Amino acid sequence: MIRFVRRLGFSSLSLACVLVLGWPHVVRTSVYRVAYPLVSVDRTQLDVPPEALVPLGYVLDDPADLPRFHAIAAPAVAGLTDDRARLRGLADLIYSYHPSNDPFPVIPGGRERGVRAILSDIQAGGFALCGHKTIVLAALWRSLGGDVRQIRFTSSDEIAWLASHYGIEVFDRDLRKWFYYDATMNGYAVSADGTPLSLVELNESLARGGDVTMIANTTRRDWGPDDFLGFLRQNQLQVYGFNSKLRDQDPDRRFGALHFGYALLSRLPRPLDRVVDAVTGDAGRRYVVRPNAAAPAPSARLRVIASPIAPAPSR
Secondary structure, eight states: HHHHHHHHHTTTHHHHHTTTTTOOOOHHHHHHHHSSSEEEEEEETSSSGGGGGGGGOEOOOOOOOOOEEEEEEHHHHTTTTTTHHHHHHHHHHHHHHSSSSSOBOOOOOOGGGGHHHHHHHHHTOOBBBBBHHHHHHHHHHHTTTEEEEEEEEEEEESSSSSOSEEEEEEEETTTTEEEETTTTEEEEEEEETTTTOOOHHHHHHTTTTTEEEEOSSSOSSSHHHHHHOOOOOOHHHHEEEEEEEEGEEESSTTGGGGGGGGHTTTSSTTTHHHHHHHHIIIIOOOEEESSSOOOTTTTOOOEEEESSSSOOOOO
16 A cells, blocks of 8 residues: 555545545535536537537547457448448347346446446346446447447436436438437437437427437337336436547556556545546546426327338438
8 A cells, every 4th residue: 555655646636535435425526526527518519520529528449449349340230331220230239148138137337347348248148237238339339430429317416426327429420410329228319301319309309299209129128218208307417428438447447547556446435436537537527418408398209110220311
């Protein structure tokens, strides 16, 4: 421990994390919010190509850093020509490792275990929760060179580092737009002409009432449309993260320059380990569209079109 503290040097905030293991929840939450501030943005700031998000902290893994993911992703999308079909192929691949609806054995822990460890657990047949499926789907997509950003859902920011659900948006290079994909539903919403919707567009459509169509695989999914719609009614705080360097959470890289202390730092109580992540290079704002997403109207419904492979939208 003494040797560790000496090597810690002047990373004062990280050292503070080690010394405050007994800090109460409210203090730990406040420290986390300093490291990962919640920032309001206009929806137009999200409706831009990936390169325009760089000033907001948008970063990704080099696809060459994801060879394990590419090795299974490339065969899964062979012959699929549009991004919607390719993403469906990757999500179906994840479900293929645990084809039953039996939610056991549940994969332990969260994304702090590292995306490669979670992939191994999925391939071993473990039941993946929404966060597990989402982070692996993001890594598979990125291994093919695609752009992706992560979204966390919750009802409030009271427990700032926890989420009730996870999803992703990917950038469709043909349509030049972001669209939301929910791995738990294993599908995405579309407009009347079949164009995939971003999460903001989905929220707006549901808030107006009426039916919204989702293209989904109805045999490989964990949620049905009523589950998803009910969840959206209760969780209007939707937080976008633009730091998608997924490999930086793996045990061989986590904590950057302080990686030598991984065995100790990884055991810090949540969210102090995430504060050390921020100090060592994983910092990133948490973006929300204000005001919070409107709840779906009482008359709103999700109508699912069953499709194992998604069709291209009409042009």
